[in-house]
Structures are given as structure tokens and as C-alpha cells.
Amino acid sequence: MKISNNLVLEVVLVLVGVLLSIIFLDISELYWKSDSHWLIQLILSFIVSSLIFGAIGMVLERNSRTGGIFLLAVFLSITYVLYERGFLLSIYGIYGFILGMLEGGYLSFYSYFNNRFDNLAIYSRRFVTYFCVLTLLYLAFINLEYFQEISQFSASDTDKLFKTIIMVGSLVAFSFLLRATIRGIRAYDVFIYGPSGSGKSLLLLAIYKQFISFYSGKRNEFILSEGNKEDLKIESMLIALENGELPKSNLRTDLAMYKLSGKNRLKPVGITFVDYGGEHTDNFDKVRYKETIEGLRKLFYSDASYLKKILENAGTTSEVDEILRQYVGTPKLNKILGDTDASEIKKMYGNDNTRRTEKDITKSKKSLISLLNKKLDGLEKKLGDLDGIQDLQDYHQNEFAEYVDKIIFACVYKRFESAGKIIFLVDGDYVVDFHNENNNGKNHLIKLFSNYSDIINKFGNEKSYAIVVTKTDKFENLSNILENSTEAKAIEHKVYDMFCEIPTFKEIVHMSNRTPIYLYTVSVDATMEPHIKDEDTEMQQKSLKIYPWRVGEIEKFSF
Ligand SMILES: Nc1nc2c(ncn2[C@@H]2O[C@H](COP(=O)(O)OP(=O)(O)O)[C@@H](O)[C@H]2O)c(=O)[nH]1
Ligand SMILES: [Mg+2]
Structure with missing residues (x-):
């Protein structure tokens, strides 16, 4: 709705x-x-x-x-x-x-x-x-x-x-x-975001199946894990499910990112999941992002940062000349700049006998600094797509593992920035606990919606948002409710009314005046009884399968 x-x-x-x-x-x-x-x-x-x-x-x-x-x-x-x-x-x-x-x-x-x-x-x-x-x-x-x-x-x-x-x-x-x-959003990039345990992995599998069947989809994954690497791959999760096992939960240090891309008729569509076992960073502040990127640059491109710093701090032309002589044309600089084209300075500094005027030196300094800046700015681009992240990991294994928290923060931030549609997951277990005496579920929801409304505030109203409550089967008996029926819609309204008791959710409702925001209740419970019983019922019940319920709404929202 x-x-x-x-x-x-x-x-x-x-x-x-x-x-x-x-x-x-x-x-x-x-x-x-x-x-x-x-x-x-x-x-x-x-x-x-x-x-x-x-x-x-x-x-x-x-x-x-x-x-x-x-x-x-x-x-x-x-x-x-x-x-x-x-x-x-x-x-x-x-x-x-x-x-x-x-x-x-x-x-x-x-x-x-x-x-x-x-x-x-x-x-x-x-x-x-x-x-x-x-x-x-x-x-x-x-x-x-x-x-x-x-x-x-x-x-x-x-x-x-x-x-x-x-x-x-x-x-x-x-x-x-x-x-x-007049409003319009960049609709091709969808980002699914939710805390650990909110049902991302199973939802991913459900949507993956749809992607393969209807959107000529393909997958791209990046997985960082000490012992879980194989298990977190989509293929392994599918096999596990066939064998009657549920996908493993991520460990605290596991990071998995999945990107599904395909075409809806002629329009390109893509959806990204970030699955992370650790604490979720909840302050998506621009200043914090800038600082993180700065820090990561120093880490991944320490040589380039260092060279830039000494060039900028060099006072006299002869100092600059000295630095340039040490670097230009050496493997050291080639390594720092990678595949960036540095032919112009090389021409000037390639031959030691070339006479260089003060102007030449200043010019070379400027162009080297701009090359270094280009290299350093490239980090943000790399964090924006899975291949780039894979690249970083391949070249900087140790640093990567150590700073995984910062990297995740930066990646998620970039996703929020670039995605046109954002899906927030709400763990259905909180709804189950909503009216508990200790208010556990409600308190979690207050915090969660405060986090989500913050994000909507920060990343603006040129996007559309969906709040998706997972595991609906845990608080409603879905076995007799068809996913497109009026009863199904009534469940959504019921959940909506319940959420309206939460002040931070109300804040989101107010934002929906300027921004399109949707609410869906879904379930993918692998063990739920199938709606239509046939002769094979026994067989079906034995094997775990995904039975998506209203997951189609997420597709309608996304594509
Ligand atoms: N009953 C029910 N359980 C679910 C559903 N989706 C996920 N779960 C369970 O919730 C737990 C966490 O799910 P998972 O997909 O691993 O969450 P993730 O940590 O966000 O990837 C698992 O035990 C799942 O079996 C659902 O639709 N219904
Ligand atoms: Mg998971």
C-alpha cells in the first residue's frame, strides 16, 4: 500500500x-x-x-x-x-x-x-x-x-x-x-537494507528466482568471510535449500553483497543487497562519510597520499624538483598511479639531462598532483560497485579485513546515495513482540524507524522508499490467504495502523507528503504449508522450499 x-x-x-x-x-x-x-x-x-x-x-x-x-x-x-x-x-x-x-x-x-x-x-x-x-x-x-x-x-x-x-x-x-x-526518480537501482536477521538472505533467493525467470537476470556477488565464504554464495544457498537447510546467518565479520541485474522489457533494472552480520551503523552522516573516505584513502592509497602531501608541503622549487626526480619514471610512481596516464610528466622528467625551468617544475608538480587526486578520488567510484570492491580486496587483503566496518559504512552510504529506490526491511519478529509486556518489539521499532526516517531525510525526496515487513507468516496465518486478496491487503492496513502508534513511524508518514513511500508485508517462509494441496503434498512438505507471499509487491515497487 x-x-x-x-x-x-x-x-x-x-x-x-x-x-x-x-x-x-x-x-x-x-x-x-x-x-x-x-x-x-x-x-x-x-x-x-x-x-x-x-x-x-x-x-x-x-x-x-x-x-x-x-x-x-x-x-x-x-x-x-x-x-x-x-x-x-x-x-x-x-x-x-x-x-x-x-x-x-x-x-x-x-x-x-x-x-x-x-x-x-x-x-x-x-x-x-x-x-x-x-x-x-x-x-x-x-x-x-x-x-x-x-x-x-x-x-x-x-x-x-x-x-x-x-x-x-x-x-x-x-x-x-x-x-x-513534477517528480521523478532514478528507478534502475534498488537497494535493500535491513538489520541482521531481518530475512535478507531468503528474500534474496526469492527475488533471484524471479529475476532469472522473468528479467533475464544475472547475479554478481562479493563475499568476504573467513570460514563461510562458500556458504554465502547464492548457488550454495540454493543447494542448501534443496537439501532442506536454511541459509546460514552471517557471522559478525562476514560481509556479503549481491547485485542482481536484468531487464524489465527494455528498461535496465538492478537490485543490491548488503548482508552483514555485525552491528548496523546507524548514523549516515555526510561528514562522517567524508572522514571515512579520507581515512580509507590513506589506507588503500597510502603511497599516493604520502606523495601528494610531500609535494604540497615542498616549499621551494628545488625541493619539488628533487621529489619529482625521485619519482617520475620509476616503478614506484608507476605502481602508485596504476593505469593512469602520466606520459606528460614523464616526458619532462624522463631524461635527466633535460633542462627544466621553474615554470616547467611548477607545471609538472601541478599535473602530478592532479593525477594523484584522480587516483585518490577513484576510491569512491570503486566502493560504488561490486567489481571495484573486489579489486580493492584483491590488492589489499590485509587492510581490507581490518577495516571492514569502515568499508561497509562507505559502501552502504554510497548505495543510499546512488539508489533510486530504497527498501527498508522490518523484522516481522518485532511485530510478533509488539504487544509484549516488556515492550521489546515496540522499542526496537521506535529505534528502527528513527533510523529509517533519518535516512529518508538525509538522502532526499527524489527517491521512492518501501518499508517491507518480513516473516508475516509469524503473526498471521497465511495458509488460507491468497497474496492478492483483500484479506492480504487488510493485513497490510492492520500493520500500518499498529505502526502508527509509533512516533518515529509517524514521522515517516509525514514525509510521504513529499516522497512516495510504500508499506508491504511479505513472507518467504521456506517451511510454510503450500496453499494448494495436491497429491505431492507429502513430498513438498518434506523439502524446504521458498513460498513467496506478496514478494511480487516488492517487484512491482522496484521495476
Ligand atoms: N517464518 C519465517 N521465517 C523467516 C522468513 N524469512 C526469514 N526467516 C527466518 O529468519 C531468520 C533470518 O533470516 P535471514 O534470511 O538469514 O536474515 P538475514 O540475516 O537478514 O539474511 C532465518 O532463521 C529464517 O529462516 C519468513 O518469511 N518467515
Ligand atoms: Mg543473511
């Missing part, structure tokens, strides 16, 4: 916006003449058609749909009036419209095939502002001309002035409403 109390509000906003745009059009109709300045005709028709064709793309994504419909309603009516008045039918108007069509159409196409609706939203918001500002300037220009010419206000002039004010007011107001409604 979508958590949000603003559906009515949204509809009202859109209706008010469309009404305002009609008022605007009604008054402004006179101004859109076919003999307006050609530049204005060209630019305005470009913007209008670009917005219309961009809006078509927005309608295709459910999180952007309201904004798309709103844009279409407003700008199709504007187009109609411009067309009626001949403004669009001039040669420049037509050129502008065709160009805008190509541009908006391309943006829609690109956003759809890359699942990047955030870009589309940013462009559309910008174009709405351009439209508003340009139209205001144009109207101001025409009106100033008019009002300058008259020496005394007659009754009809007062009326005209009044109308102009209403026209400007409604233009600004509906542009503002449009900007507030």
Missing part, C-alpha cells in the same frame, strides 16, 4: 492548477498574435512542445505520473490557444514546435530506456520556470508599451491593469504548482 494522506490534496492541486492556467489563457489570449516577435515565437513554442513530449515520458512512470498528467493538461490547452491565435502557425512557431518535439521526445525516450526519470523531472521543472519567466517578460514588454502611451487612466485601463495582474498571478501560481508536482 502507498503510505500517503495526500492523494486528495494532489488531485485538488492539479485541478486548481489547471483552472489557473485556463484563467491565464482566457485573459492572455489577445497577446498571442501571429505577428509577435519571431524569437519569442521560436523559443516559446520550443518550450511548450518540449514540455508536452517530455510529459509523455513522465506518464509512463508511476512516481512521475501526476506531474506528467498535470503538464499535459496545462500545456495542451496552451498549445490549443497558441494554435488558434496563429502564434504557432508562423514559420518560427512551427520550427520551434518541431525542435521541441524532438528534444522532449528524445528526453522521454532516454529516461525510459535508462530508467532515469529524475533527469526528466529536472529538465521539466527548469523548462516550466523558463516558460514562466519568458512569458512574464513578453507580457511585461507589451503592457509597458501600452501603458507608456496613455497619459491618463480611463476606466477601461484600470480594468486592463486589473486583468493583467490576475493574468500574471495565475501564471506564477500554476507554474509554482507544476514545479511542486
Whole structure:
């Protein structure tokens, strides 16, 4: 279910916006003449058609749909009036419209095939502002001309002035409403986050099966573990399950990251799980992240950090020269820079007899520092994908194991930053304990939701979020409830009402005014009785299998 109390509000906003745009059009109709300045005709028709064709793309994504419909309603009516008045039918108007069509159409196409609706939203918001500002300037220009010419206000002039004010007011107001409604998210990257024991491993297997069957999926995994390495691989977990064993829980020092990627029709989709046995870091602070990255740089690229430091601290040119002589062209520097291209400095320092001026030296210093910076900045990129992390581990085994906490923090932070959709898991066991006398479950939930609302706050509202309660079978008997039935939805509402008793959850509910947030209850219990009994019942009950229940909702949310 979508958590949000603003559906009515949204509809009202859109209706008010469309009404305002009609008022605007009604008054402004006179101004859109076919003999307006050609530049204005060209630019305005470009913007209008670009917005219309961009809006078509927005309608295709459910999180952007309201904004798309709103844009279409407003700008199709504007187009109609411009067309009626001949403004669009001039040669420049037509050129502008065709160009805008190509541009908006391309943006829609690109956003759809890359699942990047955030870009589309940013462009559309910008174009709405351009439209508003340009139209205001144009109207101001025409009106100033008019009002300058008259020496005394007659009754009809007062009326005209009044109308102009209403026209400007409604233009600004509906542009503002449009900007507030246009939303888009980067939808291709989904991140599943949940504390240890919340059901990630089994959920991973359930989603993996779907990925293989329906999304031409493939997997990519990174596993760091002393003794568990083999067991944590997806294939091993699948085999274990076939043999009637549950996936092993991660040990405190185990880290497993899984990325499933595939295609939903033509759109690329991907989902990442981070499974970690230790304590979950709960403070995703930007400052802390920067410090962590700084620390990790010193650790992984200690030579590069060192060289940068001594170069920056070298006072005189001869000192710099000395350092450069020691490094450039030596295997030492090659090792530090790796595959970065350093040919330019090598040229200068490759031959010892080359005479170098002060300028040369300063220039070489600058370019070496920028190469080092590039190398050091590369760490963040590496932490952003599994192959990069694997690389780091291969080259720096010891450091990696020692600083695994910091690395996980940085990876998870990066995931939060780059993912377009974030799924928070809530352990169904807390719901079971909710009404316990010692308030155990409730206290856990207060803390968990405080953590989650913090994350939503920090990583912004250009994403969508889902709160997924796992292990639903533990607090509801699901054996007779089909996953898409009204009873199933009723369970979700019940859990929602229960969570509303928790202040920190209420905070999340309030955020859903600006950000799409969903709540789902799922189960993948491997031992749950199958719904439909057939002759093989005995066989089925003997072997553990995954019986996903409402896991499809996670897919619908994600892809
Ligand atoms: N009853 C029930 N148990 C579950 C379900 N999902 C996970 N579990 C159990 O919860 C425990 C932790 O699950 P796991 O997937 O290892 O959690 P992780 O630590 O987040 O990877 C295991 O004992 C699972 O059998 C579920 O849907 N129903
Ligand atoms: Mg696990």
C-alpha cells in the first residue's frame, strides 16, 4: 500500500492548477498574435512542445505520473490557444514546435530506456520556470508599451491593469504548482537494507528466482568471510535449500553483497543487497562519510597520499624538483598511479639531462598532483560497485579485513546515495513482540524507524522508499490467504495502523507528503504449508522450499 494522506490534496492541486492556467489563457489570449516577435515565437513554442513530449515520458512512470498528467493538461490547452491565435502557425512557431518535439521526445525516450526519470523531472521543472519567466517578460514588454502611451487612466485601463495582474498571478501560481508536482526518480537501482536477521538472505533467493525467470537476470556477488565464504554464495544457498537447510546467518565479520541485474522489457533494472552480520551503523552522516573516505584513502592509497602531501608541503622549487626526480619514471610512481596516464610528466622528467625551468617544475608538480587526486578520488567510484570492491580486496587483503566496518559504512552510504529506490526491511519478529509486556518489539521499532526516517531525510525526496515487513507468516496465518486478496491487503492496513502508534513511524508518514513511500508485508517462509494441496503434498512438505507471499509487491515497487 502507498503510505500517503495526500492523494486528495494532489488531485485538488492539479485541478486548481489547471483552472489557473485556463484563467491565464482566457485573459492572455489577445497577446498571442501571429505577428509577435519571431524569437519569442521560436523559443516559446520550443518550450511548450518540449514540455508536452517530455510529459509523455513522465506518464509512463508511476512516481512521475501526476506531474506528467498535470503538464499535459496545462500545456495542451496552451498549445490549443497558441494554435488558434496563429502564434504557432508562423514559420518560427512551427520550427520551434518541431525542435521541441524532438528534444522532449528524445528526453522521454532516454529516461525510459535508462530508467532515469529524475533527469526528466529536472529538465521539466527548469523548462516550466523558463516558460514562466519568458512569458512574464513578453507580457511585461507589451503592457509597458501600452501603458507608456496613455497619459491618463480611463476606466477601461484600470480594468486592463486589473486583468493583467490576475493574468500574471495565475501564471506564477500554476507554474509554482507544476514545479511542486513534477517528480521523478532514478528507478534502475534498488537497494535493500535491513538489520541482521531481518530475512535478507531468503528474500534474496526469492527475488533471484524471479529475476532469472522473468528479467533475464544475472547475479554478481562479493563475499568476504573467513570460514563461510562458500556458504554465502547464492548457488550454495540454493543447494542448501534443496537439501532442506536454511541459509546460514552471517557471522559478525562476514560481509556479503549481491547485485542482481536484468531487464524489465527494455528498461535496465538492478537490485543490491548488503548482508552483514555485525552491528548496523546507524548514523549516515555526510561528514562522517567524508572522514571515512579520507581515512580509507590513506589506507588503500597510502603511497599516493604520502606523495601528494610531500609535494604540497615542498616549499621551494628545488625541493619539488628533487621529489619529482625521485619519482617520475620509476616503478614506484608507476605502481602508485596504476593505469593512469602520466606520459606528460614523464616526458619532462624522463631524461635527466633535460633542462627544466621553474615554470616547467611548477607545471609538472601541478599535473602530478592532479593525477594523484584522480587516483585518490577513484576510491569512491570503486566502493560504488561490486567489481571495484573486489579489486580493492584483491590488492589489499590485509587492510581490507581490518577495516571492514569502515568499508561497509562507505559502501552502504554510497548505495543510499546512488539508489533510486530504497527498501527498508522490518523484522516481522518485532511485530510478533509488539504487544509484549516488556515492550521489546515496540522499542526496537521506535529505534528502527528513527533510523529509517533519518535516512529518508538525509538522502532526499527524489527517491521512492518501501518499508517491507518480513516473516508475516509469524503473526498471521497465511495458509488460507491468497497474496492478492483483500484479506492480504487488510493485513497490510492492520500493520500500518499498529505502526502508527509509533512516533518515529509517524514521522515517516509525514514525509510521504513529499516522497512516495510504500508499506508491504511479505513472507518467504521456506517451511510454510503450500496453499494448494495436491497429491505431492507429502513430498513438498518434506523439502524446504521458498513460498513467496506478496514478494511480487516488492517487484512491482522496484521495476
Ligand atoms: N517464518 C519465517 N521465517 C523467516 C522468513 N524469512 C526469514 N526467516 C527466518 O529468519 C531468520 C533470518 O533470516 P535471514 O534470511 O538469514 O536474515 P538475514 O540475516 O537478514 O539474511 C532465518 O532463521 C529464517 O529462516 C519468513 O518469511 N518467515
Ligand atoms: Mg543473511
